[in-house]
Amino acid sequence: MPLIVTGSVGIDTIHAPTGSAEGVLGGSTTYFAAAASFHAPVRVVAAAGGDWPDEHRKVLEGFEGVCLEGLQVRSESRTFAWGGRYHDNMNSRETLFTELGVLDEPGPPVPDAYRDSEFVFLANTHPAEQARLLDHFPERKLAVADTMDLWINIAHPELMTLLSKVDGVVMNDQEAEQLTEITNPISAARKILEMGPTFAVIKKGEHGCIFVHGDDVATLPAYPAEAHQVVDPTGAGDSFAGGMMGHIASVGMTDFFSIQTALAWGTVTASFAIESFSLDRLARLTRAEIDQRMSEFQAAARVG
Amino acid sequence: MPLIVTGSVGIDTIHAPTGSAEGVLGGSTTYFAAAASFHAPVRVVAAAGGDWPDEHRKVLEGFEGVCLEGLQVRSESRTFAWGGRYHDNMNSRETLFTELGVLDEPGPPVPDAYRDSEFVFLANTHPAEQARLLDHFPERKLAVADTMDLWINIAHPELMTLLSKVDGVVMNDQEAEQLTEITNPISAARKILEMGPTFAVIKKGEHGCIFVHGDDVATLPAYPAEAHQVVDPTGAGDSFAGGMMGHIASVGMTDFFSIQTALAWGTVTASFAIESFSLDRLARLTRAEIDQRMSEFQAAARVG
Numbered sequence: 001m002p003l004i005v006t007g008s009v010g011i012d013t014i015h016a017p018t019g020s021a022e023g024v025l026g027g028s029t030t031y032f033a034a035a036a037s038f039h040a041p042v043r044v045v046a047a048a049g050g051d052w053p054d055e056h057r058k059v060l061e062g063f064e065g066v067c068l069e070g071l072q073v074r075s076e077s078r079t080f081a082w083g084g085r086y087h088d089n090m091n092s093r094e095t096l097f098t099e100l101g102v103l104d105e106p107g108p109p110v111p112d113a114y115r116d117s118e119f120v121f122l123a124n125t126h127p128a129e130q131a132r133l134l135d136h137f138p139e140r141k142l143a144v145a146d147t148m149d150l151w152i153n154i155a156h157p158e159l160m161t162l163l164s165k166v167d168g169v170v171m172n173d174q175e176a177e178q179l180t181e182i183t184n185p186i187s188a189a190r191k192i193l194e195m196g197p198t199f200a201v202i203k204k205g206e207h208g209c210i211f212v213h214g215d216d217v218a219t220l221p222a223y224p225a226e227a228h229q230v231v232d233p234t235g236a237g238d239s240f241a242g243g244m245m246g247h248i249a250s251v252g253m254t255d256f257f258s259i260q261t262a263l264a265w266g267t268v269t270a271s272f273a274i275e276s277f278s279l280d281r282l283a284r285l286t287r288a289e290i291d292q293r294m295s296e297f298q299a300a301a302r303v304g
Numbered sequence: 305m306p307l308i309v310t311g312s313v314g315i316d317t318i319h320a321p322t323g324s325a326e327g328v329l330g331g332s333t334t335y336f337a338a339a340a341s342f343h344a345p346v347r348v349v350a351a352a353g354g355d356w357p358d359e360h361r362k363v364l365e366g367f368e369g370v371c372l373e374g375l376q377v378r379s380e381s382r383t384f385a386w387g388g389r390y391h392d393n394m395n396s397r398e399t400l401f402t403e404l405g406v407l408d409e410p411g412p413p414v415p416d417a418y419r420d421s422e423f424v425f426l427a428n429t430h431p432a433e434q435a436r437l438l439d440h441f442p443e444r445k446l447a448v449a450d451t452m453d454l455w456i457n458i459a460h461p462e463l464m465t466l467l468s469k470v471d472g473v474v475m476n477d478q479e480a481e482q483l484t485e486i487t488n489p490i491s492a493a494r495k496i497l498e499m500g501p502t503f504a505v506i507k508k509g510e511h512g513c514i515f516v517h518g519d520d521v522a523t524l525p526a527y528p529a530e531a532h533q534v535v536d537p538t539g540a541g542d543s544f545a546g547g548m549m550g551h552i553a554s555v556g557m558t559d560f561f562s563i564q565t566a567l568a569w570g571t572v573t574a575s576f577a578i579e580s581f582s583l584d585r586l587a588r589l590t591r592a593e594i595d596q597r598m599s600e601f602q603a604a605a606r607v608g
Contacts, residue, residue, distance in 0.1 A: 089487040183393040184531035207511035208525055218604050221512055221523040227488035264608035294608050300522050301607045304568035304598055 001141075003249035004043040004114055005032045005242070006133045007123025008103060009052065009071065013083040014277055016090070018231045021277035025056040026082060028123035028146070031235035032242035033066045034282040035269045038290055039246025041065040043114050045133065047102040050075035059279055072108045077101055090230050091205060110136040119249040121241060124148050127155050127162040134165060142254045144168040146241060152178050164196035167254070170241055172203045173210075185210045186217055199259065201244075203237055211263055213256040220263050223271035223297050232277045236270050239282070243269030268294045305445075307553035308347040308418055309336045309546070310437045311427025312407060313356065313375065317387040318581055320394070322535045325581035329360040330386065332427035332450070335539035336546035337370045338586040339573045342594055343550025345369035347421060349437065351412040353405050354379035363583055376412045381405055394534050395509060414440040423553040425545060428452050431459050431466040438469060446558045448472040450545060456482050468500035471558070474545055476507045477514075489514045490521055503563065505548075507541055515567055517560040524567050527575035527601050536581045540574045543586070547573030572598045 005028075012026030029046045036042040042065060052073060060066055078101035086093045107129045117137045122130040122145040130145055137143070143166045151159050152175060159179075163169060169192060173185050182188040189200040189212035199213035208221040244259075244266030251258055268290055275281040309332075316330030333350045340346040346369060352360075356377060364370055382405035390397045411433045421441045426434040426449040434449055441447070447470045455463050456479060463483075467473060473496060477489050484495040493504040493516035503517035512525040548563070548570030555562055572594055579585040 091487075182531065183395075184529075184534070186528055187531040190530075204511065207508065210528060217528050218606070219525040219528040220605065220607065221525045224490055224514065224521050224523040225488075226494075227486065227491040230488070260606060261608055268608075298607045301524065301605070302522070302564060303524065303602045303605045304565055304572075 001040065001119060001249045001252045002043065002117045003036060003040050003119040003121070003245055004045065004117035004137065005029045005036070005121045005123055005245075006045040006130070007032070007125055008080050009046045009048045011052070011056075011079050011081045012234060012278065013081070013096070014086070014232055014234055015084070015096070016086040016232055017088055019277070021232070023053075024278035025059050026234065026278060027080065028238045030060060030279060031238035031273060032121060032123060032245075033060065034063050034279050035239040035242030035266075035273060036246035036249075037063040037065040038269060038285065038287050039243060039265060040249040041067065042242070042246065043067045043070055043117060045070035045108055045110055045114065047072045047074060047077075047105070047108040049073070049077040049079040049101050052079045059283055062283055070108065070111050070114055074102055074105070077105060084234070086233065090233055107132060115139065118142070119245055120144070121245045122146065122166070123238060123241070127151050127158040131158070131162050131165060134162075142167050142248065144170060144241070144245065146170045146237070147175065149175050149178055160195060163192070166197055168199045168201065169197045170201045170203065170237075172205065172237070176200070176202045186212060201263065203240065205236075208267070209263060211260060213259060216256045218256075218260045218263065220267060221301050223267050223293070224300055225271060225274070230274050233274050234277075235279075236274050239273035240266040240270040242266070264294065264297065268297055305344065305423060305553045305556045306347065306421045307340060307344050307423040307425070307549055308349065308421035308441065309333045309340070309425045309427055309549075310349040310434070311336065311429055312384050313350045313352045315356070315360075315383050315385045316538060316582065317385070317400070318390070318536055318538055319388070319400070320390040320536055321392055323581070325536070327357075328582035329363050330538060330582060331384065332542045334364060334583060335542035335577060336425060336427055336549075337364065338367050338583050339543040339546030339570075339577060340550030340553075341367040341369040342573060342589065342591050343547060343569060344553040345371065346546070346550065347371045347374055347418050349374035349412055349414055349418065351376045351378060351381075351406040351409070353377070353381040353383040356383045363587055366587055374412065374415050374418055378406055378409070381409060388538070390537065394537055397537075411436060419443070422446070423549055424448070425549045426450065426470070427542060427545070431455050431462040435462070435466045435469060438466075446471050446552065448474060448545070448549065450474045450541070451479065453479050453482055464499060467496070470501055472503045472505065473501045474505045474507065474541075476509065476541070480504070480506045490516060505567065507544065509540075512571070513567060515564060517563060520560045522560075522564045522567065524571060525605050527571055527597070528604055529575055529578070534578050537578050539583075540578050543574040543577035544570040546570070568598065568601065572601055
């Protein structure tokens with residue numbers, strides 16, 4: 001059940017109350033692929049520049065099951081670079097700089113060998129580019145898109161076109177409110193389903209997520225991390241999506257119940273990603289640790 | 305396993321985007337007792353004034369198992385009155401007026417027949433008054449206190465004394481942060497346990513709650529209510545506590561697992577309270593409806 005992710009590779013510089021990390025591996029596809037790889041093989045479509053460090057590639061290659069055939073390196077271009085600073089409570093951040101680099105150029109080609117991809121995740125980028133990439137996967141069984149406030153503001157028509165083509169959408173609660181002008185995340189998700197998707201996952205950060213699929217609703221808390229366990233929230237959303245889509249691809253099912261189960265795997269996988277800067281924690285993570293934490297999460301979030 | 309609640313009876317005036325209600329039954333003990341009564345008999349200790357309407361008493365008497373022997377009516381005094389306005393998203397409100405009335409007088413007496421109370425909930429009032437009330441229950445097996453930002457500010461020593469005497473505390477996430485200067489609610493709860501209690505429940509409103517009991521941690525989402533289901537959030541916290549303590553009293557157990565189960569009953573019971581102004585929805589609620597919604601909640605909040 002081939003799984004694919006399209007999006008960015010990045011070079012991140014992070015400042016947080018827990019420390020700083022300069023020029024480390026970042027980007028949506030990297031976090032997604034690393035997280036997904038614990039559940040299913042995953043293909044990557046993205047572009048990097050000539051400045052992309054060899055050690056960053058080696059980190060990604062260290063995740064068994066991650067295929068980098070679709071990762072194009074453009075020697076004359078620069079890799080997307082992002083700098084951010086987290087504030088004391090780790091729940092808000094400011095962008096210090098953004099250097100688009102390859103993201104300001106035409107999108108990456110999709111290898112022919114990837115045309116049979118069945119589970120497609122379009123990580124955040126311009127919705128017109130997401131729609132272009134989607135067209136490369138005629139055999140898809142499930143396509144899910146992420147988006148962000150910028151595109152809701154400046155590319156609304158293209159976003160609406162994209163929403164009419166995908167099966168599911170993942171966004172955070174503020175974005176869902178911005179898109180629908182509805183505060184309640186369940187009611188906002190219902191409005192989003194009217195725009196096309198079969199389901200919507202509304203991420204609430206430390207408060208978990210809401211999942212609306214047709215008439216069915218699920219709610220899931222975040223993994224109960226303590227303050228000292230949160231080192232760097234960067235990539236949490238992409239790691240969540242990676243764990244979720246990885247589980248879906250591994251079982252090959254797209255019904256409400258299967259996706260609801262996948263949300264918990266996404267939550268648990270992402271809970272490790274935030275324990276370090278960059279992909280450091282994911283790079284030394286084992287499937288056994290994920291399974292152990294899933295058991296702990298199930299016990300902690302038991303209902304009645 | 306006798307359950308008792310001490311706190312206020314109020315006359316509420318509410319303005320919300322969903323409508324207005326003037327001079328309706330409110331107060332912490334009323335919501336608590338009504339919610340608890342679906343799980344266990346409950347005794348009330350509070351005071352009202354000569355202006356307390358007969359129909360308000362009739363509403364409370366309509367809940368089977370609510371004992372009003374400890375509800376003192378002072379004919380020369382006025383009932384506590386509160387007016388508030390909810391904003392569009394229902395998550396923030398402003399106080400329009402507060403008339404303390406009997407709450408500005410010496411606290412209510414505790415009937416001798418109530419001395420054998422085993423499960424004690426001290427709803428929000430001055431912590432010195434909560435401590436006075438607590439002393440009336442020498443046979444208590446579990447005492448839990450609620451508090452609010454005002455007392456953290458102006459009665460900190462008395463609050464610390466109270467915390468050294470109770471087994472559990474219930475407060476919202478902002479109050480927990482204010483008391484501990486720690487943003488993360490789990491870490492804040494751990495700090496609160498150092499102040500005396502065996503457990504802390506940190507309420508996060510629409511985001512559910514966190515429960516820390518010794519070394520054990522639980523997390524629970526809120527019942528996933530849609531926008532149209534939220535008519536008036538007033539009393540949600542007291543209804544949650546009532547459902548929680550009602551379940552604990554009904555099983556007579558105070559271990560982590562039993563209280564974790566109780567949180568879900570509190571959540572489900574409170575989800576009905578917010579569907580109307582005042583106690584209107586609770587007044588026509590049946591235990592069968594609670595059980596049905598618990599099943600729905602368990603399905604919606606299933607983990608992995």
